[in-house]
Amino acid sequence: MSKEIKKWFSLNLGNKKQCACNDTKSNTTEDGFSQVFDISMNRRQAFKKITAGLLVGAGAVSTSCSVVSSGERKEKSQIEWEEYFKGNYKLMTDEEKQQTVDRLVRSYELRTGKKINISTKGAEKDVLFGYAFNISKCQGYMDCVNACVKENNQDRASEMQYIRIHEMNDGKGLNFGEADDTFYHEVPAAGHFYMGTQCFHCDNPPCIEVCPVQATWKEKDGIVVIDYDWCIGCRYCMAACPYDGRRFNWSTPQIPEQEVNKEQHYLGNRLRKKGVMEKCTFCVQRSREGKNPACVEACPTGSRIFGNLLDPTSEIRWVLANKKVFRLKEDLGTEPKFWYFMD
Amino acid sequence: MKVLINLIKDSIVYLTHGRKSYHIWMAFLTFLMLVGMYSYSLQIQHGLSVTGMTDRVSWGLYISNFTFLVGIAAAAVMLVLPAYVLKDFNFKQAVLIGEGLAVAALLMCLAFVIADMGGPARLWHLLPGIGVFNFPSSMLTWDIIVLNGYLFINISIPLYILIKRYQGKVPNPKIYIPGVMISVFWAVSIHLVTAFLYQGLQARPFWNNALLGPRFLASAFAAGPALIILVLAVIRKFTDFKIDDKTIRKIALVVTVAAQINLIMLISELFKEFYAPTHHSESAYYLFFGLHGKAKLVPWIWTAITMNVIATVILLFHKLRNNFTILYIACVLLFIGIWIEKGFGLIVPGFIPGPWGKIAEYFPTTPEIGVTIGIWAMGAFIFSMLARTGIAIELGKVKYKKG
Numbered sequence: 001m002s003k004e005i006k007k008w009f010s011l012n013l014g015n016k017k018q019c020a021c022n023d024t025k026s027n028t029t030e031d032g033f034s035q036v037f038d039i040s041m042n043r044r045q046a047f048k049k050i051t052a053g054l055l056v057g058a059g060a061v062s063t064s065c066s067v068v069s070s071g072e073r074k075e076k077s078q079i080e081w082e083e084y085f086k087g088n089y090k091l092m093t094d095e096e097k098q099q100t101v102d103r104l105v106r107s108y109e110l111r112t113g114k115k116i117n118i119s120t121k122g123a124e125k126d127v128l129f130g131y132a133f134n135i136s137k138c139q140g141y142m143d144c145v146n147a148c149v150k151e152n153n154q155d156r157a158s159e160m161q162y163i164r165i166h167e168m169n170d171g172k173g174l175n176f177g178e179a180d181d182t183f184y185h186e187v188p189a190a191g192h193f194y195m196g197t198q199c200f201h202c203d204n205p206p207c208i209e210v211c212p213v214q215a216t217w218k219e220k221d222g223i224v225v226i227d228y229d230w231c232i233g234c235r236y237c238m239a240a241c242p243y244d245g246r247r248f249n250w251s252t253p254q255i256p257e258q259e260v261n262k263e264q265h266y267l268g269n270r271l272r273k274k275g276v277m278e279k280c281t282f283c284v285q286r287s288r289e290g291k292n293p294a295c296v297e298a299c300p301t302g303s304r305i306f307g308n309l310l311d312p313t314s315e316i317r318w319v320l321a322n323k324k325v326f327r328l329k330e331d332l333g334t335e336p337k338f339w340y341f342m343d
Numbered sequence: 344m345k346v347l348i349n350l351i352k353d354s355i356v357y358l359t360h361g362r363k364s365y366h367i368w369m370a371f372l373t374f375l376m377l378v379g380m381y382s383y384s385l386q387i388q389h390g391l392s393v394t395g396m397t398d399r400v401s402w403g404l405y406i407s408n409f410t411f412l413v414g415i416a417a418a419a420v421m422l423v424l425p426a427y428v429l430k431d432f433n434f435k436q437a438v439l440i441g442e443g444l445a446v447a448a449l450l451m452c453l454a455f456v457i458a459d460m461g462g463p464a465r466l467w468h469l470l471p472g473i474g475v476f477n478f479p480s481s482m483l484t485w486d487i488i489v490l491n492g493y494l495f496i497n498i499s500i501p502l503y504i505l506i507k508r509y510q511g512k513v514p515n516p517k518i519y520i521p522g523v524m525i526s527v528f529w530a531v532s533i534h535l536v537t538a539f540l541y542q543g544l545q546a547r548p549f550w551n552n553a554l555l556g557p558r559f560l561a562s563a564f565a566a567g568p569a570l571i572i573l574v575l576a577v578i579r580k581f582t583d584f585k586i587d588d589k590t591i592r593k594i595a596l597v598v599t600v601a602a603q604i605n606l607i608m609l610i611s612e613l614f615k616e617f618y619a620p621t622h623h624s625e626s627a628y629y630l631f632f633g634l635h636g637k638a639k640l641v642p643w644i645w646t647a648i649t650m651n652v653i654a655t656v657i658l659l660f661h662k663l664r665n666n667f668t669i670l671y672i673a674c675v676l677l678f679i680g681i682w683i684e685k686g687f688g689l690i691v692p693g694f695i696p697g698p699w700g701k702i703a704e705y706f707p708t709t710p711e712i713g714v715t716i717g718i719w720a721m722g723a724f725i726f727s728m729l730a731r732t733g734i735a736i737e738l739g740k741v742k743y744k745k746g
């Protein structure tokens with residue numbers, strides 16, 4: 001991987017060409033995976049043949065099972081098998097993306113009888129997403145957290161939350177050490193102010209460099225995403241993130257079927273399995289459709305502002321131009337695309 | 344090829360026969376491995392939630408043991424250099440044991456890493472060719488390369504020597520000396536790369552410290568040879584394999600020097616953290632004194648430091664060091680002390696306090712401890728087999744019979 005490691009560069013918002021996106025296309029040709037899989041479709045067929053062979057064998061063993069269910073079961077194991085051997089999403093062709101989406105949709109249908117919709121929509125041209133957070137306005141209502149959990153199909157059992165709201169003490173400044181990010185009482189509490197953190201979608205993210213299998217990367221519109229099916233669960237990215245932006249599925253995520261958000265994106269809120277990383281994706285399933293992320297939409301105080309950094313008329317650009325904005329831990333050189341400001 | 348098959352056959356026959364204490368030892372290890380496998384099956388079934396790890400402290404006992412064992416693997420081979428290159432025959436007996444220890448330690452390392460993975464079934468994603476290997480960007484990929492390369496070297500050199508001895512021939516130094524040289528440099532690299540794994544994270548100030556790599560090496564060259572001394576003591580007692588007092592004394596000297604350097608580095612670190620404490624010293628405060636009433640690691644680290652200091656002081660005096668009983672005690676103290684200090688004394692505080700100052704403590708759960716014990720038992724099992732075969736061949740008890 002001859003990926004240029006760029007450290008210490010800044011976001012130049014005036015110049016569109018300098019959006020510092022990873023050119024994933026140039027990687028494609030160099031990668032061993034795509035070489036093997038692109039050249040030899042017979043490899044795929046070989047897998048299929050092995051599958052068929054195994055299925056015949058398994059079928060012969062389990063003759064006792066009913067004839068009706070064996071058709072579905074066959075399809076299920078066929079899907080599982082092909083899903084197991086699929087490649088990294090970043091390196092898939094459009095056709096391969098469609099195939100895996102079809103399999104995932106069908107698999108969900110087989111399990112629950114319900115249809116879901118998984119998008120593979122890519123980044124749009126001249127779009128670089130950014131986020132701003134108004135510390136003066138936030139009252140700690142946690143509506144953003146609730147909306148995020150529902151929108152992104154997060155595990156209800158472990159109460160996973162991408163967003164942390166820190167309750168800070170007035171007069172202590174931005175003292176995270178003394179702040180409480182697990183508060184549960186009536187808000188706004190006197191003598192406190194509130195500040196939210198989540199994945200900052202750094203322009204120079206340390207998490208993607210440490211991943212041994214490139215299961216996480218930065219998309220062209222600046223969103224840092226994870227291929228949940230490619231992640232091996234080593235949690236190195238979690239150790240590398242200075243912002244506590246990443247979450248791990250310590251056990252199989254539990255979501256009541258009727259609460260599952262069925263409008264999904266492959267890199268966004270589709271259902272995860274145990275043993276893989278996940279995190280905020282700026283609601284890629286919404287933002288790429290031109291909508292605001294769920295947290296922005298849910299916020300009752302208007303503390304959250306989201307938009308295209310490359311669009312001079314966007315609200316986020318107005319905030320950056322007219323407010324005294326700052327970012328957290330700037331000395332680490334991560335270049336977060338997440339700014340804070342006060343009224 | 345035929346020789347190799349015969350070697351394997353003969354060693355299996357030899358390994359399945361032995362005195363009662365040997366059988367009891369191996370049965371005991373097998374039992375522990377079964378406990379480990381049961382614990383691991385729980386983890387496979389329910390996920391890593393059966394461990395004490397959380398989103399706040401996301402690496403624990405497994406990665407701690409991995410880090411420590413890389414050091415053991417590296418140090419074992421540092422004994423090789425004087426033996427083969429400086430023609431120091433005293434060391435030579437220790438070398439075969441050392442390389443066996445390196446192989447066992449490496450296999451344990453790999454087992455710990457796999458035990459720590461959320462998706463061990465997806466491990467093929469790492470394989471260059473069919474997977475994506477994020478080299479050279481990710482230090483983990485460097486670590487995979489150096490560990491497996493080291494494993495290969497440490498299997499092939501002793502295997503070559505043993506096959507020659509098995510046939511009653513003398514191994515050709517021109518063939519194995521280059522391998523030995525490579526393995527010595529490689530030993531330094533595996534430990535340095537493993538240190539870089541942590542050192543390169545700007546998110547964790549406790550690890551983001553230029554002394555981490557050198558300190559890894561110093562502590563490894565103390566703990567590794569200390570373990571070898573203990574193993575040699577056992578071998579001396581239970582087998583006919585002759586090990587001179589001189590050999591053990593020389594290894595003890597290596598341990599002494601490394602333990603001293605390790606202590607000097609510890610003092611340097613403590614000075615930096617506590618003379619002019621900054622926000623970044625909070626992890627060290629947590630480790631040594633506890634933060635906001637949370638102090639689970641404090642008794643452990645002080646035990647470790649006490650052990651290290653006592654052991655180093657004992658080793659400093661020739662009279663004490665030359666008394667083997669005291670030497671063995673010092674080695675045990677040093678080994679356990681460094682295991683704590685470089686195991687969870689290093690890994691866990693890296694996560695505490697968290698990026699936003701949250702102090703969430705970690706303590707391993709029963710299944711996690713079960714898996715850990717199982718992997719250690721596996722290492723001991725593998726080492727027992729390797730050492731026993733190696734010694735038998737060296738002593739000429741197992742020989743190649745033509746036809």
